[in-house]
Amino acid sequence: MASRPGTGRRMSAVRELDVALGARSYPIWIGRNLLQDAARWRRAIRGRHVLVVSNTTVAPLYLDAVLAGLSGLQQASLVLPDGEQHKTLDRCAEALGALATLKANRDACVIALGGGVIGDLAGFAAACWMRGVDFLQIPTTLLAQVDSSVGGKTGVNLPAGKNLVGAFHQPRAVVIDTGTLATLPEREYRSGLAEVVKYGAIGDAEFFDWLEREADALAARDSDAVAEAIARSCLHKAGVVARDEREDGERALLNFGHTFGHALETASGYGQLLHGEAVAIGMRLAARLSSDLGRAPAADADRLATLMQRLGLPVDLPAGSDADALLQLMYLDKKNLSGCLRLILWRGIGAAEIVPDVTDAAILQRLRSG
Ligand code: NAD
Ligand code: GLY
Numbered sequence: 001m002a003s004r005p006g007t008g009r010r011m012s013a014v015r016e017l018d019v020a021l022g023a024r025s026y027p028i029w030i031g032r033n034l035l036q037d038a039a040r041w042r043r044a045i046r047g048r049h050v051l052v053v054s055n056t057t058v059a060p061l062y063l064d065a066v067l068a069g070l071s072g073l074q075q076a077s078l079v080l081p082d083g084e085q086h087k088t089l090d091r092c093a094e095a096l097g098a099l100a101t102l103k104a105n106r107d108a109c110v111i112a113l114g115g116g117v118i119g120d121l122a123g124f125a126a127a128c129w130m131r132g133v134d135f136l137q138i139p140t141t142l143l144a145q146v147d148s149s150v151g152g153k154t155g156v157n158l159p160a161g162k163n164l165v166g167a168f169h170q171p172r173a174v175v176i177d178t179g180t181l182a183t184l185p186e187r188e189y190r191s192g193l194a195e196v197v198k199y200g201a202i203g204d205a206e207f208f209d210w211l212e213r214e215a216d217a218l219a220a221r222d223s224d225a226v227a228e229a230i231a232r233s234c235l236h237k238a239g240v241v242a243r244d245e246r247e248d249g250e251r252a253l254l255n256f257g258h259t260f261g262h263a264l265e266t267a268s269g270y271g272q273l274l275h276g277e278a279v280a281i282g283m284r285l286a287a288r289l290s291s292d293l294g295r296a297p298a299a300d301a302d303r304l305a306t307l308m309q310r311l312g313l314p315v316d317l318p319a320g321s322d323a324d325a326l327l328q329l330m331y332l333d334k335k336n337l338s339g340c341l342r343l344i345l346w347r348g349i350g351a352a353e354i355v356p357d358v359t360d361a362a363i364l365q366r367l368r369s370g
Contacts, residue, residue, distance in 0.1 A: 014037075014040070015030040016030075017235055027173050031178065035177045035179075048107075049073070049074050050110075051110050051111070055082040055083075055114050063077060066111065076101065083117070087120060092121055095122060109134040114138075115144045119139055119149050119154075141188055143192040144192075145234075147237065150238060151241040178226060178230065190219075190313055194280040195279065203240075203351075203352065205349050208349050212303075219311055240253070256346065257285070264321070273314075280314055281318075286343065287304050290346050295353075296351075323368045327363055343356075
């Protein structure tokens with residue numbers, strides 16, 4: 001079991017959670033200035049060879065601090081160009097080449113320093129090198145801190161679609177230095193808040209209430225509120241991953257709003273809508289579709305929209321959205337089985353569910369109504 005943020009082990013204001021996966025269990029540390037606290041996270045490195053993978057935006061800000069913590073080890077760093085378009089097999093091959101140059105052994109460790117793009121790519125390189133070596137997640141976006149760094153989904157994109165090649169490969173530890181958010185652009189920060197709202201929406205009504213109370217503090221990046229939101233999000237995700245690592249059931253609920261969201265991201269062209277922005281619009285669509293189908297109170301969809309608006313997130317479909325085109329894109333979602341659409345809907349705040357049999361007509365009607 002993961003420990004509660006309020007009651008779990010606290011060491012000088014560092015919160016420690018646990019992703020409970022038996023012999024592969026690992027800690028999530030959350031605190032300020034953790035990058036400088038190498039004595040803590042170096043324990044997770046077992047061998048002598050370490051490759052740090054980052055990008056051209058994050059490396060100038062934080063790479064030196066990480067490298068300083070690795071003194072005495074055989075270390076190398078790889079700084080990739082910034083952007084989702086570089087989450088490719090070719091860039092992953094660069095990371096594997098860097099491991100080869102380092103003469104990395106099977107006890108090597110890859111450190112992912114950056115947002116979800118770097119985390120997914122570096123984690124996949126670690127999964128591939130010598131059939132799998134250790135990796136450490138040091139996430140520096142809010143989205144990566146509350147979602148992508150936890151749970152072991154790694155991978156890269158293909159021209160045919162996002163995240164089509166990948167592996168489940170759990171990190172050895174997740175090091176969340178909340179101080180790194182100070183340099184994160186406002187829009188990226190708000191986009192990450194959408195994933196925070198998701199945890200309340202899908203499974204924790206009390207957390208949703210807390211988010212409503214703390215919305216202004218979160219929008220203003222109050223450090224205590226942000227740290228608490230990260231800890232509660234990680235606690236939720238750690239629990240889901242411990243119970244359903246390979247997404248045979250409950251883990252699919254984490255995709256609330258994502259089937260609509262991914263379709264929107266693709267339809268609008270990557271980069272137009274950030275992931276969290278598309279997910280926010282998608283969550284509202286999923287909530288309203290649930291009400292259309294008589295599964296959930298309409299008032300809960302309104303509460304969700306109000307909270308997201310207070311956090312500076314969009315909730316309406318972009319003008320000119322093509323409902324038919326969006327529906328076709330939804331059929332490409334990885335959650336679908338045997339060509340049938342499986343949607344994550346809800347019974348109301350805190351109660352998401354998998355619904356395999358929503359008709360195209362109902363979805364189209366909702367997409368046309370916005
Ligand atoms: P990102 O990694 O592209 O980061 C967003 C931007 O912020 C980039 O320009 C990055 O360089 C910059 N940045 C990162 N940290 C910064 C900092 N501290 N200060 C200043 N700038 C900083 O995007 P993201 O939103 O973090 O992640 C999106 C990716 O995550 C997608 O590829 C998505 O598929 C993946 N993802 C994976 C999972 C999973 O479970 N593995 C879950 C959700 C999303
Ligand atoms: N972000 C969804 C998952 O990790 O399953």
